[in-house]
Amino acid sequence: MPDWSDFRKEALYIDGAWIENSADHVEVHDPATGELIGVVPKAGRQEAETAVEAAKRAFPAFAALPAAERAKMLHRLADEIEAALEPLAELLTREQGKPMTEALGEVRMSAAYIRWFAEEARRVYGETIPSPWPNRRIMTTKEPVGVVAAITPWNFPSSMLARKIGPALAAGCTLVAKPASQTPYSALAWGILCERAGIPSGVVNIVTGDAGEIGGLFTSHRDVAKITFTGSTAVGKMLLRQAADTVKRCSMELGGNAPFIVFDDADLGAAVEGAIAAKFRNAGQTCVCSNRIYVQSAIYDRFVAQFSEAVSRLKLGPGTAAQTDVGPLIDARALSKVEEFLADAEAKGARIVCGGNRQQGLFFQPTVVAEATEQMNVARDEIFGPVAPVFRFESEAEVVEAANATEYGLACYFYTRDLGRSFRVSEALKFGLIGINEGIITTEVAPFGGVKQSGFGKEGSRYGIEDYLDTKYVCLGGLGMDA
Numbered sequence: 001m002p003d004w005s006d007f008r009k010e011a012l013y014i015d016g017a018w019i020e021n022s023a024d025h026v027e028v029h030d031p032a033t034g035e036l037i038g039v040v041p042k043a044g045r046q047e048a049e050t051a052v053e054a055a056k057r058a059f060p061a062f063a064a065l066p067a068a069e070r071a072k073m074l075h076r077l078a079d080e081i082e083a084a085l086e087p088l089a090e091l092l093t094r095e096q097g098k099p100m101t102e103a104l105g106e107v108r109m110s111a112a113y114i115r116w117f118a119e120e121a122r123r124v125y126g127e128t129i130p131s132p133w134p135n136r137r138i139m140t141t142k143e144p145v146g147v148v149a150a151i152t153p154w155n156f157p158s159s160m161l162a163r164k165i166g167p168a169l170a171a172g173c174t175l176v177a178k179p180a181s182q183t184p185y186s187a188l189a190w191g192i193l194c195e196r197a198g199i200p201s202g203v204v205n206i207v208t209g210d211a212g213e214i215g216g217l218f219t220s221h222r223d224v225a226k227i228t229f230t231g232s233t234a235v236g237k238m239l240l241r242q243a244a245d246t247v248k249r250c251s252m253e254l255g256g257n258a259p260f261i262v263f264d265d266a267d268l269g270a271a272v273e274g275a276i277a278a279k280f281r282n283a284g285q286t287c288v289c290s291n292r293i294y295v296q297s298a299i300y301d302r303f304v305a306q307f308s309e310a311v312s313r314l315k316l317g318p319g320t321a322a323q324t325d326v327g328p329l330i331d332a333r334a335l336s337k338v339e340e341f342l343a344d345a346e347a348k349g350a351r352i353v354c355g356g357n358r359q360q361g362l363f364f365q366p367t368v369v370a371e372a373t374e375q376m377n378v379a380r381d382e383i384f385g386p387v388a389p390v391f392r393f394e395s396e397a398e399v400v401e402a403a404n405a406t407e408y409g410l411a412c413y414f415y416t417r418d419l420g421r422s423f424r425v426s427e428a429l430k431f432g433l434i435g436i437n438e439g440i441i442t443t444e445v446a447p448f449g450g451v452k453q454s455g456f457g458k459e460g461s462r463y464g465i466e467d468y469l470d471t472k473y474v475c476l477g478g479l480g481m482d483a
Contacts, residue, residue: 013191016201043209058202074118117166146225251457256410260290274439
């Protein structure tokens with residue numbers, strides 16, 4: 001039976017080889033215990049350039065493979081993920097902190113994205129277009145963009161990479177990945193998985209290290225055709241500015257400020273259950289977590305009471321413990337940020353109903369804050385922690401305006417049993433993802449991506465491969481059709 005440590009690689013994966021000769025290293029700690037898990041190379045521009053060059057060399061042959069061959073490789077890659085489900089999940093939990101049940105779900109989702117795009121590889125269609133000229137025919141074809149640079153975050157270190165590796169390889173692109181320094185092992189494990197699946201050398205490369213140096217190399221390198229980034233809006237803006245000089249194709253999955261709306265005709269029990277799922281998954285450290293919970297006045301007190309009771313039953317602990325519902329925060333900075341949000345809310349009149357306290361290490365109690373208002377920082381900024389502020393509203397028009405009053409537009413949720421309201425509100429909300437009477441809606445078959453300053457581009461679904469393809473127009477003349 002494989003162990004999680006079998007997938008803990010402490011080397012860069014470049015051109016099908018493991019490279020350890022880095023002058024400096026990054027320590028990786030278990031956020032639940034503070035234990036040192038190990039070290040990975042702190043690479044920079046030179047190593048990133050070597051990886052880009054390897055991807056460039058591998059691109060022509062890989063792009064020329066029949067789509068069916070790439071599909072077979074991706075299916076084998078999904079098989080390898082599923083065969084190592086438990087050790088990969090434990091590795092993820094140890095470096096990231098989330099409960100094992102969530103880590104298992106994330107690794108399963110990684111396999112699902114790879115398998116989905118294995119099938120999409122064979123469905124990259126061109127078309128013929130009716131010609132305005134009798135002696136010419138017009139066609140379009142789809143071609144891979146080239147070398148892709150992928151930058152992924154620490155909160156979903158496996159599935160965020162799956163969303164990029166899957167469509168890139170399905171399209172015929174090659175890829176260089178830069179994972180977050182807090183959680184590099186789940187990304188490096190992809191090198192082992194790619195080897196086992198028979199992915200050719202140079203097609204997938206993984207470089208850990210200095211984010212500024214490696215990101216700067218990606219955005220400036222003439223042989224990188226596309227940047228795909230998941231992370232904060234601030235870093236996304238910086239990458240876009242850097243990539244402008246070489247006019248690279250970019251896709252950005254950035255920050256969120258998700259509203260969760262409960263109308264007075266909602267199924268209250270279902271709304272409480274959905275709010276728990278949407279808020280406290282991964283200790284609130286997801287870009288689609290409910291950041292602002294709006295509850296209509298007629299049911300506000302009942303919702304807060306039931307919600308707080310359910311939240312108080314959540315078990316806080318290390319992700320490796322069987323009964324854990326909520327794990328640690330990723331680092332001390334994240335913990336301090338949560339405390340700052342609570343201090344601001346209390347100073348402006350909010351009431352902490354349950355939780356509200358730091359625990360030993362990086363743990364923070366799941367917390368419910370009642371009587372939240374738009375003047376508080378929790379209304380404007382992404383919390384990224386286990387704190388649920390509950391706002392009161394009166395009318396549908398009022399809450400739609402409040403929900404939309406943010407520069408972000410990633411995810412939104414609302415609960416109602418009124419069919420007409422379901423359509424009215426979903427059409428009025430300016431978000432890329434909307435869950436009606438559901439708190440978790442992410443799936444590989446549906447497009448994931450935001451609007452406004454939450455970014456652009458889609459991951460998953462049939463739309464997810466489009467950002468990795470160029471459309472070529474071919475006009476074929478001299479056919480003598482009028483002879």
